[in-house]
Amino acid sequence: MSYTEVTNTQDVDKTLESLINENHENEIITAVDSFTDLKHYIEEELCGLNENISNLNTASVEIKRNMIDKEHYQLFINKLDTSFIQYSENQKENTSKLVEAISSVPDGSYSLAITSGVIGAIVAAIAALSVNYFYQKYINNENKKSHFADISISILDSFEKTAILYWIEDKIADEKAHNYNSKEMERLELKIKSEFTVLRASLGEFLSSLSEKEFQQKTKVTEIIEKVYDLATGSSFETVDKKCDKSIAAKISTQTARLKSILLKFSQHTK
Amino acid sequence: MKTLFIGKQFSDDPAGRYYTDGDGNGEEFREEVLKPILAAGKPFKINIDENVEGYGSSFLVEAFGGLVKHGYFDKEYIKSKIEVVYQDTDFKFYADKIYKYLDEAKYNSMEYITSKKTAVDEKRYNDSIDKSFIKEFL
Numbered sequence: 001m002s003y004t005e006v007t008n009t010q011d012v013d014k015t016l017e018s019l020i021n022e023n024h025e026n027e028i029i030t031a032v033d034s035f036t037d038l039k040h041y042i043e044e045e046l047c048g049l050n051e052n053i054s055n056l057n058t059a060s061v062e063i064k065r066n067m068i069d070k071e072h073y074q075l076f077i078n079k080l081d082t083s084f085i086q087y088s089e090n091q092k093e094n095t096s097k098l099v100e101a102i103s104s105v106p107d108g109s110y111s112l113a114i115t116s117g118v119i120g121a122i123v124a125a126i127a128a129l130s131v132n133y134f135y136q137k138y139i140n141n142e143n144k145k146s147h148f149a150d151i152s153i154s155i156l157d158s159f160e161k162t163a164i165l166y167w168i169e170d171k172i173a174d175e176k177a178h179n180y181n182s183k184e185m186e187r188l189e190l191k192i193k194s195e196f197t198v199l200r201a202s203l204g205e206f207l208s209s210l211s212e213k214e215f216q217q218k219t220k221v222t223e224i225i226e227k228v229y230d231l232a233t234g235s236s237f238e239t240v241d242k243k244c245d246k247s248i249a250a251k252i253s254t255q256t257a258r259l260k261s262i263l264l265k266f267s268q269h270t271k
Numbered sequence: 272m273k274t275l276f277i278g279k280q281f282s283d284d285p286a287g288r289y290y291t292d293g294d295g296n297g298e299e300f301r302e303e304v305l306k307p308i309l310a311a312g313k314p315f316k317i318n319i320d321e322n323v324e325g326y327g328s329s330f331l332v333e334a335f336g337g338l339v340k341h342g343y344f345d346k347e348y349i350k351s352k353i354e355v356v357y358q359d360t361d362f363k364f365y366a367d368k369i370y371k372y373l374d375e376a377k378y379n380s381m382e383y384i385t386s387k388k389t390a391v392d393e394k395r396y397n398d399s400i401d402k403s404f405i406k407e408f409l
Binding site for chain 1: 361
């Protein structure tokens with residue numbers, strides 16, 4: 001009989017008792033050995049069992065601690081939820097109060113609201129008027145520029161003809177001479193001076209309408225008009241024995257042409 | 272500071288360069304008005320726009336530039352004694368030209384030879400302008 005067949009204490013006792021009764025010494029020894037082995041086995045198993053129990057204890061402690069942590073976290077999350085809900089409700093309440101405060105006129109301040117509205121309307125009207133004013137001013141200025149450029153060209157044409165007519169002939173003061181022309185020359189002298197006055201006034205208006213960006217044209221026109229004045233009314237102008245001077249006539253023609261070329265640029269503006 | 276009115280005290284049509292060009296010429300204005308007043312040394316104003324329509328450059332050059340050209344006074348002295356004034360802004364052009372002619376004239380660059388005798392002899396100049404007003408500037 002093998003010890004592995006012995007499964008419980010009663011069986012062992014019975015087996016031993018039967019063996020003793022039957023006086024089987026060898027078998028008893030074998031049985032005792034088996035029991036020793038069994039004891040060792042049981043002890044080893046017990047050892048493993050203890051170790052397993054110890055591990056189980058450790059695991060259970062860990063689980064328990066985790067359980068505590070989880071509960072703790074759950075509690076914390078619950079508190080957070082409550083706080084968030086409270087915060088959200090407060091936020092909604094405050095926002096609605098704020099919206100109400102902004103969109104409503106406080107008691108006793110209706111006059112302020114009306115005044116604000118009126119001021120707003122006035123400011124808007126002033127802004128609209130200003131834009132309109134500056135736009136009109138710009139348009140008027142452009143029209144003025146074009147208008148005086150046109151007029152100046154027209155006067156310049158007449159002035160050029162008069163001045164050239166004056167400077168391409170001698171002044172003959174002798175009344176007995178067949179080509180006496182002193183009176184005609186004096187008439188031309190007067191015309192040159194008066195037309196130059198009108199031309200200068202017209203160009204003055206034209207120049208005043210030029211912007212700072214058109215400074216170069218302004219300077220050129222001023223330079224040319226001074227040259228034309230010196231040429232047409234200088235030298236022997238208004239003298240009794242004024243001689244024909246074709247050079248002066250040619251220079252007058254050149255300068256007036258330069259002036260016209262500048263004025264033409266502005267007279268054709270279509271802004 | 273006293274003011275000399277060209278248009279009211281000298282001529283309402285200042286024109287011409289020399290005496291031979293008739294009364295109210297540039298030479299006459301320079302020799303019989305400006306020169307004696309400037310020689311007196313008192314600063315004065317010259318009104319150029321009242322009762323005058325305009326000036327030819329021949330008159331202005333002879334009257335003002337001639338003061339320097341014939342060596343009577345240098346341009347700095349003249350500019351320190353006279354002040355050209357006007358109310359009509361159109362006459363700024365002539366005022367600027369007067370100062371320009373003074374600046375451009377070369378001091379004592381031409382000997383002065385009067386044309387008055389010839390003008391009187393030829394009856395081109397009648398000496399019709401009363402110039403007694405200059406006494407108040409002397």
